[in-house]
Amino acid sequence: MSTRSRAKAARRRAISEHTLGSGPADLFSRPGGGERAVTVHVRLPGDALDAADEFVALADSAGAEVVGRFSHRRDAPDPRTFIGRGKVAELAAQVEALEAALVLVDQPLSAAQERNLEADLGCRVLDRTGLILDIFAQRARTFEGRLQVELAQLKHVSSRLVRGWSHLERQKGGIGLRGPGEKQLEMDRRLIGGRMQQIERRLSKVRRTREQGRKARRRRQLPVVSLVGYTNAGKTTLFNALTGASRLAEDRLFATLDPTWRRVDLGAGTAAVISDTVGFISRLPHDLVAAFRSTLEEVSDADLLLHIIDAGAEEREHQIEQVEAVLSEIGAEAVPTLRVYNKVDTTALTPGRLNDDADGCAGVRISARDGVGLDELLAAIAARIAPLRVRRQILLAPEQGRLRAQLFRIGQVLEERYTESGWLEVAVELPHHELERLCVREGLLPERITEWQAADMPC
Structure with missing residues (x-):
């Protein structure tokens, strides 16, 4: 039997041992850890920088034992194997010499490219998207997180089904037994489609629960501050330092997946809700962004973002660009965003506040691990939050009921009453950037917005 035939037979046996729809881990046959892997880094002309070390860190975070590295430069991907026939032969020799059981490719592969590489190399092949999905599947702890990861995995695996067995073709119909019946491949696709619909229904219920939580926080008039940043920038360590929590903080990529909220006192009688969120990374799979929509909505609905930056990272500027790109996508x-340069203990930088030309705070340098610069950070957060929420009296026309519903959703409606002409006056407290969004997207006229004081409208 040829190498290609043996690889196909092994892959079919591995897939057939699992039942679709029983959980994220069932989609792929994955050991718990310690797999011997070879990483393949292909740099294309459009790549901003050489991120081979980051991909090795990703493999280590997934539990793989990286025993070899293979680098290659190409002007364009090979349509069959991505790296080309000659490089496949070199890679196969390295895999055999190192007795590797897994090849990790730092590029998104098509289903055909992945299957062709597996056939030529005689081992399992995983692209960047599959590796990140595997890490997320390991780290998800909450019910919502597991559903989100499984949904992303199902979307990814739906294009990679290879079974086409004909043992179900006996399901034929008609007097002359016209045509074949449903094949195993078609049955798998139907099962996956049904499971995805079931997960979407469950996630919709979770999203409603999240929305209720956001409304409760708005009723308490507590501003929400979300920690965002590149993975392994130190968000969870800072979260623990600010709130006194004891969340697991590890020096590895995607150590945090499920969001958490805690109240933090900012001094002078003010407080805020701090949320720790999942880290971002370059070329974050779109399926993950879509599946984690309800989680990422917490970021877009925040009053202030703390962009946590690893001050000692060599690719710091590139990481900042990637985080800003994901923020724009969601x-x-x-x-409003405040930059926080963390891990200054690993650099020669001095902790403290960074001033801009307008004598405002452009950022804060801290060490979350050592607790250095946290007082300056809390003062900067309090100064940024103070003008973020505004109280306005908004005049709505009778046909603007949809806009009224949005005011209830994004802010705290203090009072409302109808005028003699049938218009509605609404007193609302909401984030300033949300008010600007309403003016731009909903056509809310500035002349219908005025400052509000408690005596403006009688109860």
């Missing part, structure tokens, strides 16, 4: 680019 609609959070308009949320």
Whole structure:
């Protein structure tokens, strides 16, 4: 039997041992850890930088034992194997010499490219998207997180089904037994589609629960501050330092997946809700962004974002660009942001506040691990939050009921009454950037917005 035939037979046996729809881990046959792996880094002309070390860190975070590294430069991907026939032969020799059981490719592969590489190399092949999904599947702890990861995995695996067995073709119909019946491949696709619909229904219920939580926080008039940043920038360590929590903080990529909220006192009688969120990374799979929509909505609905930056990272500017790109993708680019340069203990930088030309705070340098610069950070957060929420009296026309519903959703409606002409006056407290969004997207006229004081409208 040829190498290609043996690889196909092994892959079919591995897949057939699992039942679709029983959980994220059932989609792939994965050991718990310690797999011997070879990483393949292919740099294309459009790549911003060489991120081979980051991909090795990703493999280590997934539990793989990296025993070899293979680097290659190409002007364009090979349509069959991505790396080309000659490089496949070199890679196969390295895999055999190192007795590796897994090849990890730092590029998104098509289903055909992945199957062709597995056939030529005689071992399992995983692209960047599959590796990140595997890490997320390991780290998800909450019910919502597991559903989100499983949904992303199902979307990814739906294009990689290879079974086409004909043992179900006896399901034929008609007097002359016209045509074949449902094949195993078609049955798998139907099962996956049904499971995805079931997960979407469950996630919709979770999203409603999240929305209720956001409304409760708005009723308490507590501003929400979300920690965002590149993975392994130190968000969870800072979260623990600010709130006194004891969340697990590890020096590895995607150590945090499920969001958490805690109240923190900012001094002078003010407080805020701090949320720790999942880290971002370059070329974050779109399926993950879509599946984690309800989680990422917490970021876009925040009053202030703390962009945590690893001050000692060599690719610091690139990481900042990637985080800002993801924020723009999820609609959070308009949320006020304060940059926090963490891990200054690993650099020669001095902790403290960074002033801009307008004598404002452009950022804060801290060490979350050592607790250095946290007082300056809390003062900067309090100064940024103070003008973020505004109280306005808004005049709505009778046909603007949809806009009234949005005011209830994004802010705290203090009072409302109808005028003699049938218009509605609404007193609302809401984030300033949300008010700007309403003016731009909903056509809310500035002349219908006035400052509000408690005596403006009688109860």
